[in-house]
Amino acid sequence: MSSKFKLCNAGQGLFYTGEINLSNRETFKFIYDCGGNNISGAINQHITQGDVIDMLVISHFDDDHINGLPNLFNKVSKIKRIFIPYYRGKEDYLLLMAYVYGNGATFDKVDEIVLVSISEKIEDERDELKDFNEIEIKDFHDIDGYRLPNTKIKKIGNTVLSVEGKWIFKFYNARISTDINTIILDIDNLISNNNCKDLEELLKRNLNAAKVGLRTIYSNYCSSKYNNSKQNQSSLCLYHAPIKKETSGIHLMLDNGVRFGCYFEIYRFGTMLTGDISLKTKKKTENYYDFIKRYEKEAYNTGIFLLPHHGANNNWNSLILEDFMRTPIFLNSSGINNRFKHPGSMVIKELQNNGRIVCFANEYLMVEYYI
Structure with missing residues (x-):
């Protein structure tokens, strides 16, 4: 049975949910x-x-x-x-x-x-x-x-954190x-x-x-x-992914009242959630280099990447396209006609020019995918 994830229709903000199917129908x-x-x-x-x-x-x-x-x-x-x-x-x-x-x-x-x-x-x-239910936190x-x-x-x-040896969660x-x-x-x-x-x-x-x-x-x-x-x-980033390799691709749905579905034959099932972190950097002592060190192994297995800070130009780093070169799908959550002009046109243009798929959530549209 597939696990289900949603970038919900929260508008100018962020609301992401996940339901991971475990044993015993839990x-x-x-x-x-x-x-x-x-x-x-x-x-x-x-x-x-x-x-x-x-x-x-x-x-x-x-x-x-x-x-x-x-x-x-x-x-x-x-x-x-x-x-x-x-x-x-x-x-x-x-x-x-x-x-x-x-x-x-x-x-x-x-x-x-x-x-x-x-x-x-x-x-x-x-x-x-550590298993999520067994971890001892002081x-x-x-x-x-x-x-x-x-x-x-x-x-x-x-x-x-792992859940029943099936799914992992890694913070930064x-x-x-x-x-x-x-x-x-x-x-x-x-x-x-x-x-x-x-x-x-x-x-x-x-x-x-x-x-x-x-x-x-x-x-x-x-x-x-x-x-x-x-x-x-200081946004708390979260990478999550199945521990074992899945045998099927990602089933992606776009929903604004009329569901539109598409199926991607990709075999990298990790999702990177980034909050409003700024990954723009000019020095090797700044955020992005720590971020990529933290997720060096996970970058290869990331199939879906949430654009930081609602796709703002000032939070984007073109190095993401190199370090996450095998990541085909990028998500964005922002409001229609928001006063911040999110997402940045520079970011979207760069992603599209590099052959990446960008999926948008807003007040009316959500993104739903199954693994």
């Missing part, structure tokens, strides 16, 4: 990002009431990648693990918390939040292959004083140096101003003033005032 369900100007419609269309989500990956915390979380949390019955980037202490975790609680939702249906930290030297990495004490009610907070490093996030700690100070002030001893007490008391305060903190922190381009650069 299905491993995962989501990569959950935001966009049509995210409510996309969630209603693609998520069933009471679903159990095994894994939710948040690439970064811009509104167009997470504004569907309150809706998603209300609709599903459980999310086993949320994976978020971790590169500068508590800030990323607190930013996610501020958005969710600031918009009236909670993490009550979430078992664990896992912070993903990649080692300082990519070339020195030794990946550990409790994370650096966030003591900022814990959430009823949710465990943990951390992993260079672990590659850029190493960004920054001294921004404004969000910690603002949350500390919010806690003390509401006469609470810690964040957990503040959240349990469910104060309206706290919600307004957290929503304001999120908005301030993600504004240009705090150089939120670093949020994009």
Whole structure:
């Protein structure tokens, strides 16, 4: 039985889902990002009431990648693990918390939040292959004083996750140096101003003033005032693929109310998901070189590549066409007539001139494929 993947019709944003068929007719369900100007419609269309989500990956915390979380949390019955980037202490975790609680939702249906930290030297990495359900993730004490009610907070490093020995998931996030700690100070002030001893007490008391305060903190922190381009650069990338070689090609569907299907006889079944990361680089010390070191082996097996930052010219690197020379299909998620002019015409022209297939998702069109 085929596994199914969708780049959903979220509009200007990103909402990607996967359903991997396992033994005993069970299905491993995962989501990569959950935001966009049509995210409510996309969630209603693609998520069933009471679903159990095994894994939710948040690439970064811009509104167009997470504004569907309150809706998603209300609709599903459980999310086993949320994976978020971790590169500068508590800030990323607190930013996610501020958005969710600031918009009236909670993490009550979430078992664990896992912070993903990649080692300082990519070339020195030794990946550990661990089963998703059996992996032991150590409790994370650096966030003591900022814990959430009823949710465990943990951390992993260079672990590659497998699902029943059938599918693998491999993470990467850029190493960004920054001294921004404004969000910690603002949350500390919010806690003390509401006469609470810690964040957990503040959240349990469910104060309206706290919600307004957290929503304001999120908005301030993600504004240009705090150089939120670093949020994009630190996007948590995810490669996923079957472990064993498949014997059939990829069945690709485009759907805007009238389904159009096509079949590709390709035998590289990995998918590369890139969030809003910038892969443009001029020096060998910058993001792209770390990215390709991390995915050097996977590049050969990648059949589908999600264009970073909705296909923006400023995030694209022509070296991708060399390093992923066997990747025939590129995906793009952006809104129709969006003010950012995504995707960039330069990127699309270069892909087409090199014989690559580009598939688009927007408010009305989704891309669905089967492996």
